[in-house]
Amino acid sequence: MPTRVCFVFLCLALSLTACVFILLFHRNLGKSGLRVSCLGLGTWVTFGSQISDEMAENLMTIAYENGVNLFDTAEVYASGRAEITLGNIIKKKGWRRSSFVITTKIYWGGQAETERGLSRKHIIEGLRGSLSRLQLDYVDIVFANRNDVNSPMEEIVRAMTFVINQGMAMYWGTSRWSAMEIMEAYSVARQFNLIPPVCEQAEYHYFQRDKVEVQLPELYHKIGVGAMTWSPLACGLITGKYSDGVPECSRAAMKGYQWLKERVNSEEGRRQLAKIKELHLLADRLACTAAQLAIAWCLRSEGVSSVLLGVSNTDQLLENLGALRILSQMTPQTVAEIDALLGNKPHSKKESRA
Amino acid sequence: MPTRVCFVFLCLALSLTACVFILLFHRNLGKSGLRVSCLGLGTWVTFGSQISDEMAENLMTIAYENGVNLFDTAEVYASGRAEITLGNIIKKKGWRRSSFVITTKIYWGGQAETERGLSRKHIIEGLRGSLSRLQLDYVDIVFANRNDVNSPMEEIVRAMTFVINQGMAMYWGTSRWSAMEIMEAYSVARQFNLIPPVCEQAEYHYFQRDKVEVQLPELYHKIGVGAMTWSPLACGLITGKYSDGVPECSRAAMKGYQWLKERVNSEEGRRQLAKIKELHLLADRLACTAAQLAIAWCLRSEGVSSVLLGVSNTDQLLENLGALRILSQMTPQTVAEIDALLGNKPHSKKESRA
Amino acid sequence: MPTRVCFVFLCLALSLTACVFILLFHRNLGKSGLRVSCLGLGTWVTFGSQISDEMAENLMTIAYENGVNLFDTAEVYASGRAEITLGNIIKKKGWRRSSFVITTKIYWGGQAETERGLSRKHIIEGLRGSLSRLQLDYVDIVFANRNDVNSPMEEIVRAMTFVINQGMAMYWGTSRWSAMEIMEAYSVARQFNLIPPVCEQAEYHYFQRDKVEVQLPELYHKIGVGAMTWSPLACGLITGKYSDGVPECSRAAMKGYQWLKERVNSEEGRRQLAKIKELHLLADRLACTAAQLAIAWCLRSEGVSSVLLGVSNTDQLLENLGALRILSQMTPQTVAEIDALLGNKPHSKKESRA
Amino acid sequence: MPTRVCFVFLCLALSLTACVFILLFHRNLGKSGLRVSCLGLGTWVTFGSQISDEMAENLMTIAYENGVNLFDTAEVYASGRAEITLGNIIKKKGWRRSSFVITTKIYWGGQAETERGLSRKHIIEGLRGSLSRLQLDYVDIVFANRNDVNSPMEEIVRAMTFVINQGMAMYWGTSRWSAMEIMEAYSVARQFNLIPPVCEQAEYHYFQRDKVEVQLPELYHKIGVGAMTWSPLACGLITGKYSDGVPECSRAAMKGYQWLKERVNSEEGRRQLAKIKELHLLADRLACTAAQLAIAWCLRSEGVSSVLLGVSNTDQLLENLGALRILSQMTPQTVAEIDALLGNKPHSKKESRA
Numbered sequence A, B, C, D: 001m002p003t004r005v006c007f008v009f010l011c012l013a014l015s016l017t018a019c020v021f022i023l024l025f026h027r028n029l030g031k032s033g034l035r036v037s038c039l040g041l042g043t044w045v046t047f048g049s050q051i052s053d054e055m056a057e058n059l060m061t062i063a064y065e066n067g068v069n070l071f072d073t074a075e076v077y078a079s080g081r082a083e084i085t086l087g088n089i090i091k092k093k094g095w096r097r098s099s100f101v102i103t104t105k106i107y108w109g110g111q112a113e114t115e116r117g118l119s120r121k122h123i124i125e126g127l128r129g130s131l132s133r134l135q136l137d138y139v140d141i142v143f144a145n146r147n148d149v150n151s152p153m154e155e156i157v158r159a160m161t162f163v164i165n166q167g168m169a170m171y172w173g174t175s176r177w178s179a180m181e182i183m184e185a186y187s188v189a190r191q192f193n194l195i196p197p198v199c200e201q202a203e204y205h206y207f208q209r210d211k212v213e214v215q216l217p218e219l220y221h222k223i224g225v226g227a228m229t230w231s232p233l234a235c236g237l238i239t240g241k242y243s244d245g246v247p248e249c250s251r252a253a254m255k256g257y258q259w260l261k262e263r264v265n266s267e268e269g270r271r272q273l274a275k276i277k278e279l280h281l282l283a284d285r286l287a288c289t290a291a292q293l294a295i296a297w298c299l300r301s302e303g304v305s306s307v308l309l310g311v312s313n314t315d316q317l318l319e320n321l322g323a324l325r326i327l328s329q330m331t332p333q334t335v336a337e338i339d340a341l342l343g344n345k346p347h348s349k350k351e352s353r354a
Helices: A002-012 A015-025 A046-050 A053-065 A077-093 A120-134 A153-165 A179-191 A210-223 A234-239 A258-265 A267-285 A290-299 A314-329 A332-342 B002-012 B015-025 B046-050 B053-065 B077-093 B120-134 B153-165 B179-191 B210-223 B234-239 B258-265 B267-285 B290-299 B314-329 B332-342 C002-012 C015-025 C046-050 C053-065 C077-093 C120-134 C153-165 C179-191 C210-223 C258-265 C267-285 C290-299 C314-329 C332-342 D002-012 D015-025 D046-050 D053-065 D077-093 D120-134 D153-165 D179-191 D210-223 D234-239 D258-265 D267-285 D290-299 D314-329 D332-342
Strands: A026-028 A035-037 A039-042 A070-072 A101-106 A139-144 A169-175 A199-203 A226-230 A304-309 B026-028 B035-037 B039-042 B070-072 B101-106 B139-144 B169-175 B199-203 B226-230 B304-309 C026-028 C035-037 C039-042 C070-072 C101-106 C139-144 C169-175 C199-203 C226-230 C304-309 D026-028 D035-037 D039-042 D070-072 D101-106 D139-144 D169-175 D199-203 D226-230 D304-309
Touching (some): A026 A304, A035 A039, A120 A139, A120 B169, A139 A199, A153 A169, A179 D210, A199 A210, A210 D179, A267 A290, B026 B304, B035 B304, B039 B314, B046 B053, B053 B314, B070 B304, B077 B120, B179 C179, B179 C210, B210 C179, B234 B258, B234 B267, B290 B314, C026 C304, C039 C053, C039 C314, C046 C053, C070 C226, C101 C120, C153 C169, C153 C179, C179 C210, C258 C267, C267 C332, C290 C304, C290 C314, C304 C314, D035 D039, D120 D153, D139 D153, D139 D199, D179 D210, D210 D226, D234 D258, D234 D267, D267 D332
Parallel strands (some): A101 A139, A199 A226, B039 B070, B070 B101, B169 B199, C039 C070, C070 C101, C169 C199, C199 C226, D039 D070, D039 D304, D101 D139, D199 D226, D226 D304
């Protein structure tokens, strides 16, 4: 596996390069002081479900030893088992608590009516449940896993401030909120002297660009909110896995992922697959894989603080981490070439007054 | 008793119907994010006093298993024994804390001068006592059981904010406060950046309408305060229990309930009993009991988040829960018919500028 | 006319008595610093309509010379003509602007949709119109003539603050608002650092007591709002004018006052007339007229800053002013006697914690 | 033209109908207290440019006499000549200032670098210029004609608050701002106790729905901002003017309207023209014109406070005003039929927590 060898070599042996590498590797989360690795390890679909706990431990170990300090989970992932697996591994490894960042997300915590949404009750009880499963005293960031239009923003921001003031979390963030909702949270925080969110988790890849490239940079400049993005490979679409249809063993063939299969087979899906083939050619030219190109492309976006990886084996993880190698090749020319190829570059606000 | 059988059947067996049922069953408490069942179980007069602890446990079990997630008590009920009974049952049943909502009320906590009212001292000490009796770390809502004109509003709202920030309660509310007093609490909360109340507990039934139908909706629209109502059967008056005078064994014959007896026997009381007879005929037509009609009628009011039931046996409870069955029959026509019969529909504010 | 002679004699000749008299005569408006005479002259129905401008001038002159410094009007009275008449008289008399208090009320200013209600536009334009008709640079108090549920409270309080900051008014007040609405105005003022209202104008007489005796004192103690009351004679009901039916020439026989006639002739109206006859006997015993007794009775209420008189001739005015003579006879015994007679003393909040 | 005759007849002759008409006709602008006619007269393209001043006066007269109280302009329209024409007509007609609402918009005020954008300097100087051209002391609403990303929001909101506190405007609003930008303005207003905006001007017609139907209602519920919409006929597209290509004399053939011509001739444009033909059939069925249907359809949206009409002759104006006649025919069925036909109904936020 030349890629992996090459990568480890790069990190550990060439001190000068490693230095540059490390500078590139960690970024402030938005305008907050928190330093996160620009690649994080997600646990969605995998931990406590698709993969064994042994594999989960291998993945975390490789990630951690390669400088990844960000591990993301949610109370809803595998009905809490993702958090349990993550917590067990952290405990077993004995890494210093101060050397990594754990984030979880609250919204769907159980079957009872009061165990869902963003009521003060569920934010507090939900996070307590997460901490219990994680065997931690606190997470670094607690996210609202989606907005809850039935809970007033003041209640949400007060509850997030409460769990931070109780020491149950260091920061709070939003996940899949609209720019307007994030601004409303900020507004309420300022109005009542509460703690504003530091980060939005958003889907971001070749075919989903508008929010991360246009709306979040605006929020970053105005209120300092950073972007932690997920699905850099569009659930595998980008790796070419579905180029010749949906294979039996893939995620798109899994129960509950009918929507993904439909997306692949739609007219729009076929157009996207054509573009993916061209991106594969470009990846070949840059001597990297399609996945590496896709991840490096996400990282080149100035508003992105960290990209969450979803992997189910160590090869995938090492390949994905290798995206950093080609980050320096994300020159304006290459980016422009990809933009031309995709044909979906969102218009940012014109700054001209004409 | 076909009603009860039918109801249980409806809840447990017909999944489709049950689904609709559950959608109707939970409501947000005012504009807060807290989801409460539209029927709650009160403990006034009953727990720790009129009924055995075994019966109390039966009632709570039936209620919980039928979707009721709201249990209301107060430090004053049976001099604290209502809380003790409630706490013992919760502990014994082992239900997840996040799956239900416990509310208690503070005002009369003991004989000492400092154990009554809404001083900061008594709010904090009183709630600590309640938590101890309930064997809980926190209640979901702590209510001020009445207003205390001798405690400044700032002190009350600061103390309520304190117990919430200490994690001893999730929310706070008022009980039997005037609209003006609630608005004052809100005003003080806004002025000093404290936490405003989310709910008012108010008496509501056929013969007590003005506050819940006129004043509280105005407060709901302005400041989001919801209504949790009690005495839907007017202490039994509505069931026809007193239609032929006050029986020996009834509540109105109990010590301390002389006022109820007097009310029943007053001229106004006789007029009300005549109306109750007509409501019984309407209930017959709708194939429900008078109590079910009265409870469904309370629930039809858009400002009502939850109606607290006061029952002393399981038959009563199941009958009362059956009120949900006829909620869909509370059509504008039926409501108008009841209004005509009662002849006491309060005037809401005219919106015209003429 | 012995009453008048006696009264003038009392004021001008007996310096010691006059001194006491003057102390009694002026009161602070609520907790504000503004000193108003405890009797004010209203212009409703009379100025610009029922009475000639000459009579209006006579009334104002007598009032002013007898120490009345408060003159109340509204943009809607006689479609603006009340303000024109009042303004002309003030200009003609040449009294120092600083020696009297002019109040007007805004709500109904014209036929256009934008000329009614409490929008910022109408509060500002309406008051400009009033000042123009009054030929004044400012009024002392501008009242919102009723609440406007279609205008947000923030807009109303901002506009009132604006006209005060522009120098168009010294203070602002409310007229016929509920206690809750006044508290909301105060809340908004505190929240946004705007100017709170100082006074509520409310109907107050033997048969309308609850608001002025229970609700407004509470507001006075909490937020300093004073009460300026009107209709001390219940539109003439109390003087015995209607004791033997509605005479042709009385207000109750006028077009648009059908409601008053109906009230007089209702069952409740007849009960009230019976009480009025007894009050006449009491007045005889106290050697005053029924009107004087009624006005003095209003003034004995500690929450009342000023009582507005509505008179259509000089005799009435002098008689009404004479009410001050018997204010000292409003002893607890007399007040209790009247309460017993009326049988409608409102319960104030119990202060006990029992 | 029976429509016009019928309409005028309806307004002026049938008093009962006219009464209903007027009730429907005025709406509060968002949650503000300002009452605007639901149809307003715009001056874009027309006043001071496309039409003679005589025609402009005829249009304003007809509009005003038919109950329209809202006239909208901007400093940029016809380089200020629209405001001059509007101001001359108002002066000549002598209508009471309080009987109508004038709105203007600031952004492009001149050639100098400091005469554009939303600097404090240009907001104040620009509005002074507008008031001078309009010969008015104040406008009712001053709009920011677009957002200016180079001016800090705090500066914009402070300047808007300044012009309101100076009496140069009653309210302020935004035009073509994103929901997030409007929320930011609100946030800044709350943080620094400044005055928040009351209204957003937005394009709204059959083919531009998302903002007015999804985003603005959310803002309305959260912060009370209302919608004043323009281009109900999509620059004439909807009337069928371009169904057979772009005629020489139409707006789409004018200099500077190349974009409109391109839009008409695009693939999307052709699809829209097909839908417009079907809407014409529906209009025939409802016995109204296609323009009337389109305007009534805009007005049926609950979030819309007022629709601005752009007309160049009196026939058009009277036809457009006739849209009110069919507003009662905008039943759920008809609206659903139009939605099915257009196939572009935007999704509002799902409220479910599932």
